[in-house]
Amino acid sequence: MAIVTKQPTPPRPAPLSESSVIGWVRINLFNSWMNTGLTLASLYIVYVAVSGLGVWGFSDAVWVAKDRRECFAISVDGACWAGVVSWIDNIFYGRYPRAELWRVNLGGVLLIVWMAPLWLPRVKAKIFIGLSAVFIYPFLAGYLFTGGDKGIFMQTMVTVAMVCVAGNTLHAMIGVISGRSLPEFLIGFLRMKEASEKNQRNMLLGILSLTVIAAYILQMNWSLETVSWTKWGGMFLTLVISGIGIASALPGGIILALGRRSKLTLIRVLSISVIEMFRSLPLITVLFMATTMFPLFMPEGFVLNKLVQVIIAVCLFYACYMAETVRGGLQAIAPGQQEAAHTIGFGYWKTMGLVVMPQALRVMIPNIVGTFIQLLKDTTLVSIIGLYDILGMLRAISQDTPWRGLYREPLLFGAIVFFIVCFIMSKYSRHLEVKLSTGHKTGNE
């Protein structure tokens, strides 16, 4: 018998369980006596744990005291946050001279100012801003943090960095307001829109060289007191190591991953051996090797400071982990994408840079950020080889005479700090994933 539907079926509202919170709760948590009992019991356990922690950490806690004895005198059962409070500068800056702390803060602010345009709408040429933040900013920050005499190289880099940060900021402001780039704005400002392209370019180059000269003169008289790296510590040191690690692990990983997939045997074998060697060693071993064995291989009189050795070790180690992550992403991209790029005349680098890598990195965002988070947490291992990073500082509190034996509160504080930083990173990665997703994938078998 033939069936013909004359009228299209009108849509009906979804059942309660799909559309409202109350419906969901009722169906999933209170749908039987057994489940109701379990739900209530779990709620009670959570209440006991949280309220106990609350009483210890907040209502009975001591925030101001001159030593641990006084903490006990005020409240026996409460947390002694006073120790953490009195060490807060040490926890964040280590033994950095207190009069020079502004340099660390300025470094942090500069990084934020430098990177902020990347997240602002309507700003053009973001790739240059990102690249300059990775390759130029470290020199400026390095000088800010260490100070001392600038060699000719440092003078140049500081000059370039100053021009970059000024240009970036101006460019970003113009971008947000008018949606134009800095050169476009300058040309418009000087009423040179009608001029030939060559004249425009000469004008811009002229302005650029004047700025460079001005910056050079400015930085010549700018000199900072030397602060030895041995005084660096706390959160500041953790962020320096992990920041450099994060900034170099991804590019390093990309290079190693491409090397591993290369058709040239020598490059492939080299990449594979580096990757597999570092991945089969624990980080702590690599750190010990970097600080104790690495100097043995160097020519006599060649002394690298311990911090640089540690940073190199962390960078190499995580570049190798990142290489495997990136390789996974590359394998997820259908070979058809490469073929299509070849057919419009792209060679190897354009194919990789414009077609394959952007997609591979996008697929791998959760893993890449996961590796970053792991890196950040693993830098605490440097406290074992004698650098006072945030963990080193937190443990040092318990050896300080007034606070002898105070372990719990500092470590809990450290846990909270790490949780906040890592949670923000993973939330941001989730946000990126959603933002960069371009509909479901089709056409790639």
Add this chain to the structure above:
Amino acid sequence: MNNDRGNPGEKNMTSTKTSETPAHLASAASSEVIIELNKVNKWYGDFHVLKDIDLTVHKGERIVICGPSGSGKSTLIRCINHLEEHQQGDIVVDGITLDKNLKNICHIRTEVGMVFQSFNLFAHLSVMENLTLGPIWVRKMPKIQARDIAMKYLERVKIPEQADKYPGQLSGGQQQRVAIARSLCMNPKIMLFDEPTSALDPEMIKEVLDVMVELADTGMTMIVVTHEMGFAKTVADRVIFMDEGDIVEENEPNAFFNDPQHDRTKLFLSQIL
């Protein structure tokens, strides 16, 4: 089958053109040779895929290649833009011999467009960016000009309104038309089609074939691997039947379909028609 929203005028034009005879279309081909294959051999490992293939294609000629799967027809056209490397014989495209010289290969690829069975649109780029990527980075074209050209071709494949969408948001037929437009944006001299309609739902095949028929009318040199025999009958100047790495039979479409010579051709045609 309704292949397009709106634009009835253009659709009419298409349908009248499809009904034109192959004899009329054949006059588009000139005597200038644009592709020449001479005793081309290729192996995948021990498997001999292409056996002594000789083929000459003239400018403006439209060739349809058909044959059972595994017969080497896709491999053949993939050798023409060097997506696959051949081991013996010569391939000369637009006067340039394909060898290990990467510069030559890149140059040839800019002159030879290719459309794949699985579209292979760049999934991370919008339709417009897919179309302008090649012209901007390879032809060094200014962005605005590249966009104008891309829009022109999007209109030609009748989906200008999809310019800002991502490939994942389009239907298969629309994606394939974007892929054709992407190749055309490079202004190629030759277009290769590797089973362009095999991955499509039946109701989307016609919209892609219509675009290809229109392209044929502009005098483009085309080599099409397809099982769409209707397309072969209306558009092709020559039909090539391949089996087990050999060109078994080669003839103009009328004779090919009505009077096949070889037993294997007869068997193949009896199975698909």
